[in-house]
Amino acid sequence: MELSEVVVAVDLGGTRMKCGLVARDSTVVHRETRPTPRAAGGQAVLDALVETVVELGQKAAADGYRVRGVGVVVPGIIDSARGTVRAENLAWLNVGVLDAIRNAVGPGPEVVLAHDVRAGGYAELRGGALVGTTNSLFLPLGTGIAAAMVVDGRLVSGDGFAGEIGHTRFVHTDAAEQCACGQFGCLETVASAAALARRYGDRAGRPVTDGAREVIELLAAGDADAAVVWDEALQALVDAIVLYTTLLAPTRIAIGGGLVGAGETLLRPLRDALAGRLTFQRRPEIVAAVLGEEAGCLGAALMAWDAVANLKEEEAV
Template identity: 45%
Template sequence: MGVSVTLSPVEHVIALDVGGTGMKAALVAADGTLLHQARRATGRERGPDAVVEDILGFAAELAAHGADRFGTPAAAAGVAVPGIVDEERGVAAYAANLGWRDVPLRDLLGERLGIPVALGHDVRTGGLAEGRIGAGRGADRFFFVPLGTGIAGAIGIDGRVEAGAHGFAGEIGHIVVRPGGTPCPCGQRGCLERFASAAAVSQAWAAACGDPDADAADCAKAVESGDARAVKVWQEAVDALADGLVTALTLLDPRMLIIGGGLAEAGQTLFAPLREAVERRVTFQKLPAVVPAALGDTAGCLGAGLLAWDLIDSPTTPRR
């Protein structure tokens, strides 16, 4: 005779991390456990309206899956998007790589799902996760800097991430570190991300080695093998990054600098010279710990989940 087992409902939230090429999603428990994960292409080639509809449909699929699998509907949802984000109004204001402007994403998701929704900036959301449950756990002040196609930053203060008065806080990639240098799409010349992002290193190494398909990972491997051309390209990027980081730590006085993104995957090939370069530039400032990010590409989803749980825990919404 079969035995019937009744499982207790599992509280969870929906988390979405929307990127230029792909979307990562998860159902997240209150303790940060990823109960279910899924991915799909963003499909930006079909235009911004199609991307928004895909986000709504993906979230609805997750909601249905969670209710069926865990016996209770999701309590809230969090979504992280790139570009300029008005978190207070819940509006995705602008994203060059997705082509949208002034999308009321929080309201659209709320209407589709029927639950509270939080909207966040992708880097700040990843920084929130790194600060609370990742490399910065326990640090009251940290600065999270992912080195990817571009460079941005997240300023962590007492368990939250600072957005700034206009949503631009932490944009370290547009600190000018080489005045009069390479033009940047932002309109300035010599911005940090034109020298120290993964894209910038890839471009510089491709030019130096003569292989148009070479990238930053190839440069790191060449550095490890002692290639003098690679060492020069890499050190120039490290020096630019150290200049930007010391400017940031002078202003912010963090206890910890958390470095993530594609370049951080080089490990000590990056961190050994970077720590040395930062220490060499520090005078009166307190030297923070310079550490690798811990959560990898799950940081965005985990951070979106934290935003969702924060909605439930806020004074204006019922506590979970």
């Protein structure tokens, strides 16, 4: 009864949990969004996550589906050996997320815990903008910036620590700001959607009310302050892409997150600058990611289904 099997997928963000029941062919048979009770603290977030997983499982059962697996993706540093997560954004300091979910779910379904951006990149690789690549990059420019790196045909994990390109220094002037991570001049301090909104507000002397989207609109309307913060973001992004290309030789880079809402306003200058900067390196295509906000949840489902498939292989041996 393949058709009646699903996995529970949850993409836990700082403000919302994007959830789904996803069939093996990636059909989303149910989707819902719940608030993340971040203000109530780290334990409340964990409790809400576990409750969500359990209730989605119950919903699946009530709708006549068999739950084969659970895929949960979260931000932060995931120690894949221990199943613990450190995510300042969720007030989590090495929280045992994997065990908490496993205990609540009980025996039976496979449980997978992964990084939200890597899961999003995996979804783009399997069914989005990176299909067919063996060396590529998914670079979402959202509240934060992290990378999902496809290297020699595989998604890189680095034991859960890899991909923190947002916390790499790309601002080398005296104006480099200290990042939340403690370092100075990180890409995230100038080129994330959050940074763009904050820096525009600081510079123009009035806060934006609709985040990076508003800055992009101001840019299109010819606002000089928007042009300055946008150019600073672009410059850091070009440096980051040149660096990644020199080190890991991607053939395609898919930009995602809020900033890609700017479309060709973002992508064309990146392509032009790259063409002028690269010398001996293989030049990557720069494209927009295609799965949008659903990427993390779809990736969580794909990873859970992979775990189910691996289990079957082991049983067959």
